[in-house]
Amino acid sequence: MTTPSETEIIAPVAARHVGTPRHHIAIFAGLLVLLLIAPFVLYPVFVMKVLCFALFASALNLLLGFGGLLSFGHAAFFGSASYVAAHAAKVWGLNPEIAILLGVFTAALLGLAIGALAIKRQGIYFAMVTLAFAQMVYFLAVQAPFTGGEDGIQAVPRGRLFGLIDLSSDFTLYFVVLAIVFGGILGIYRIIHSPFGQVLKAIRDNEPRSISLGYKVERYKLAVFVMSASLAGLAGATKAIVFQLSSLTDVYWSMSGEVVLMTLLGGMGTVFGPLVGAAVIVTMESYLAGFGAWVTVIQGVIFVASVMLFREGIVGVIAKWLKKPL
Numbered sequence: 001m002t003t004p005s006e007t008e009i010i011a012p013v014a015a016r017h018v019g020t021p022r023h024h025i026a027i028f029a030g031l032l033v034l035l036l037i038a039p040f041v042l043y044p045v046f047v048m049k050v051l052c053f054a055l056f057a058s059a060l061n062l063l064l065g066f067g068g069l070l071s072f073g074h075a076a077f078f079g080s081a082s083y084v085a086a087h088a089a090k091v092w093g094l095n096p097e098i099a100i101l102l103g104v105f106t107a108a109l110l111g112l113a114i115g116a117l118a119i120k121r122q123g124i125y126f127a128m129v130t131l132a133f134a135q136m137v138y139f140l141a142v143q144a145p146f147t148g149g150e151d152g153i154q155a156v157p158r159g160r161l162f163g164l165i166d167l168s169s170d171f172t173l174y175f176v177v178l179a180i181v182f183g184g185i186l187g188i189y190r191i192i193h194s195p196f197g198q199v200l201k202a203i204r205d206n207e208p209r210s211i212s213l214g215y216k217v218e219r220y221k222l223a224v225f226v227m228s229a230s231l232a233g234l235a236g237a238t239k240a241i242v243f244q245l246s247s248l249t250d251v252y253w254s255m256s257g258e259v260v261l262m263t264l265l266g267g268m269g270t271v272f273g274p275l276v277g278a279a280v281i282v283t284m285e286s287y288l289a290g291f292g293a294w295v296t297v298i299q300g301v302i303f304v305a306s307v308m309l310f311r312e313g314i315v316g317v318i319a320k321w322l323k324k325p326l
Helices: 006-015 022-041 044-064 075-090 096-118 123-143 170-192 195-205 207-212 217-243 253-266 273-287 294-309 314-322
Strands: none
Touching: 022 044, 022 170, 044 170, 044 217, 044 253, 044 273, 075 096, 075 123, 075 217, 075 253, 096 123, 096 217, 123 253, 170 195, 170 217, 195 207, 195 217, 207 217, 253 273, 253 294, 253 314, 273 294, 273 314
């Protein structure tokens, strides 16, 4: 019996992903139209918060949903980028785009260092290693003088984009954040549907098989880990400019758990699931704030109900009904 070659296995998979499905184009177009209208209807800062967490959840989904690697430490990248961007903008007086890029670069370096060690473990051990490193970053943020300790970095100036566009207006800043987040999500979409993404899915589904085909599995895992960390950093740095604040909340372990919840609630392994999950969780936190600590209880009940009734997540169930990938 002859063994199927690598080409025979990968080619049919790649053939199913030639071009962008029309329904995906329609969804992206509709989403863009809604987001362009949103600041005229809703509070811009609220929508910007949803956008930042949507990018954060999409970054984790790239690692978890398509790479099969569960990280409980993504707050380390989100928070470290937030602190660096805030410090660069406030203390060094850098333009917001440079501050954000420095935050992303910091998250990428941190992702490279943590990922190089974490990918040597699998399953729950991988998750625990990422959590351990994230806690180290948290305690560093508590002790480091430039982070401001429990007070964080406050009154971060939004500055001028490219030295020209004044971002002090929420309305103006909104469209900058929209461009950053939408660009990041389109980038993730491109990664998922590239040959790299197809190999990543093969590793997720059957790692021994991928190794037998000659793929350097650890290199792919490290690459997607760094990509995910960088995009999480982009979300964190952008959030710091939006809220003019970077605090310990951004690096605390509960932030990692929250973004996992967003991903699972929306639909792990789907393109649009993290966006929906982030919108649901952020909306609950904002509009149920009057319930105080009960908000977490309500979130827990909704999460348990979702797991019991919608095991594939909200978007996953819709995709199953429509019989189309979302």
